[in-house]
Amino acid sequence: MLLRHLSLTNFRNYVRLELDLAPGLSIVQGENAQGKSNLLEAIAYLATSRSPRAGSDAELVNWLVREEPYPYARLAAEVEKHQRVERLDITLLPARNNHRYRKQVRINGVNRRAIDLVGLMPVVLFRPEDVELVAGTPQQRRRYLDIALCQMEPPYCRALSEYNKTLSQRNALLRHLAEGGGDPVQELRFWNDKLAETGSLVMAKRQWFINRLEREASLRHLDLSGGFERLRLRYLPSFDPGIRPEPRQRRYPSTASLRERGVAYEALTPEQVRASFLAHLQAGLSRDLAAGMTLLGPHRDDLGFYLGEYNLRTYGSRGQQRTAALAARLAEVTIMTEAGGTAPILLMDDVMSELDATRRAMLVEALTSVPQAIVTTTDWEDFQTPLLEHATRLTVHAGQLTRLSAPVETA
Ligand SMILES: Nc1ncnc2c1ncn2[C@@H]1O[C@H](COP(=O)(O)OP(=O)(O)OP(=O)(O)O)[C@@H](O)[C@H]1O
Ligand SMILES: [Mg+2]
The missing domain is CATH 1.20.1050.90 (RecF/RecN/SMC, N-terminal domain)
Incomplete structure (x- = not known):
């Protein structure tokens, strides 16, 4: 099972994101407050229909659009399973007043309950x-x-x-x-x-x-x-x-x-x-x-x-x-x-920096043993060069993701 494409609209600081994802390891580097945790939160939300950290769904909607007459946020994933593609889709729509939001869930374009979505794209965060x-x-x-x-x-x-x-x-x-x-x-x-x-x-x-x-x-x-x-x-x-x-x-x-x-x-x-x-x-x-x-x-x-x-x-x-x-x-x-x-998608939110070498090695082992992993970091040096060379590398700045092709300079 692979997450092939992620689309976000008005989700936190991602006003618009269209992201193709590769199999294997992807590493997203960014300074503080650029959107690393938000990206993984979005994927976890699509997987479980709930946020690992937000108290309410309203927090997830980009705060600039919240003042608009019809604010909404949308998350969509294309998941590849046994050569077939499934589309998972959650839209957050205002319920009565704009302080609360309700979820509209679609699987392959058909309206479904949130509970039906859970398990279609298993993740461990x-x-x-x-x-x-x-x-x-x-x-x-x-x-x-x-x-x-x-x-x-x-x-x-x-x-x-x-x-x-x-x-x-x-x-x-x-x-x-x-x-x-x-x-x-x-x-x-x-x-x-x-x-x-x-x-x-x-x-x-x-x-x-x-x-x-x-x-x-x-x-x-x-x-x-x-x-x-x-x-x-x-x-x-x-x-x-x-x-x-x-x-x-x-x-x-x-x-x-x-x-x-x-x-x-x-x-x-x-x-x-x-x-x-x-x-x-x-x-x-x-x-x-x-x-x-x-x-x-x-x-x-x-x-x-x-x-x-x-x-x-x-x-x-x-x-x-x-x-x-x-x-x-x-x-x-x-x-x-x-x-x-089938192995879950591994998501790791900046967990390397606080670990010693033994623990890092165990995480790297886990990361490389699954078909797909998406990891964030503030510092490329959290990863050793051979791993970086095999990974898809991206940077995030103010909710904009860029794929890197040049080799990473590490000390
Ligand atoms: N609803 C929202 N609308 C717009 N921006 C938001 C919303 N919620 C959070 N943000 C902002 O999104 C930015 C990125 O947050 P995120 O938690 O993804 O940062 P990060 O890259 O993980 O940073 P750190 O390295 O400090 O963990 C922050 O500036 C945060 O204030
Ligand atoms: Mg973070």
């Missing part, structure tokens, strides 16, 4: 902010899991989106019931079933992915750290899916200890999780009613990174956290390749 994967919030880690899994498994993505819808409906009903709006057990039965059905699929898949991720990431980690300590990754669900509370139990069993040490689960089946989730929902009814929201479920999941006994989030040095995050990204590439039968 490496960013300096990846350290947040280990050091950041559970929400950031769930997002990481979702983006990886959605690109690999369309059923996961559909279950997740159903789950989220059901969750907000159940929460609305909980608030209504708390105000005396009916018999909770009766009224919630349908929503509990639906939540457990979709949620169990999400949880079983996450657990599967984390187990896979641990195997691959711990290998990469040994190479990266040159150390002896094994990186452990643990699924940290908000309830123990291996346990069913007693029907009469009025409270959720405690998960504090579960979170502290991280339990390694063998393969969980959706059926197992579903039964446990349902039992936990029933046992936790009064707490949910008091809170006016659902307190347990995959929307409260976390992923733990451990070195030996220690959770790297709380005890890791910045360098250790960075290494673990890098190992996880590299592992993701392998898993995605196996799951999809």
Whole structure:
């Protein structure tokens, strides 16, 4: 799978871009604030239908056109797969007032849902902010899991989106019931079933992915750290899916200890999780009613990174956290390749400069092992001459890309 052509209109600082992309490695060099991250963001947006960094889609629309009567932004990709070309296309259009935008997604010219787009052009994006994967919030880690899994498994993505819808409906009903709006057990039965059905699929898949991720990431980690300590990754669900509370139990069993040490689960089946989730929902009814929201479920999941006994989030040095995050990204590439039968496009946003020689070498190995990689840098010297000679080289200045043909002068 190859990204052959990228078109951008009014996307961030790219007013107009038509870019042909070659197979192999492309390196985009630019000074600060010229459009390096924006370029990779655009590709990641087309791949996942969401921005890896923007809080809202409005941020993505070029701010000069936002004042125009009909502002819009458009991103389009031509993707080559088995000698066939697919066209992916997202237009951001103003919704009512110009502060919000809605997405219009087309695949080969036909209107589709955003969820149908995800997975057609799998990418793995490496960013300096990846350290947040280990050091950041559970929400950031769930997002990481979702983006990886959605690109690999369309059923996961559909279950997740159903789950989220059901969750907000159940929460609305909980608030209504708390105000005396009916018999909770009766009224919630349908929503509990639906939540457990979709949620169990999400949880079983996450657990599967984390187990896979641990195997691959711990290998990469040994190479990266040159150390002896094994990186452990643990699924940290908000309830123990291996346990069913007693029907009469009025409270959720405690998960504090579960979170502290991280339990390694063998393969969980959706059926197992579903039964446990349902039992936990029933046992936790009064707490949910008091809170006016659902307190347990995959929307409260976390992923733990451990070195030996220690959770790297709380005890890791910045360098250790960075290494673990890098190992996880590299592992993701392998898993995605196996799951999809085709390697993802690697995108790396200026990650070389902060790494030492060993880590750089591992990234270069990954970059040269996939059919296509697009990498940004402020400094050509981040790359060694043989690599530069084989790469397609571009420079970016104020949202304008230029292809270089002359050899790069490096010291
Ligand atoms: N919606 C927008 N409209 C126009 N320009 C924008 C918009 N959003 C961001 N920009 C600008 O685009 C420029 C390029 O941003 P980008 O993040 O791609 O820089 P970069 O080349 O990655 O720089 P750095 O090396 O500092 O990371 C910046 O000046 C930024 O302020
Ligand atoms: Mg940048």
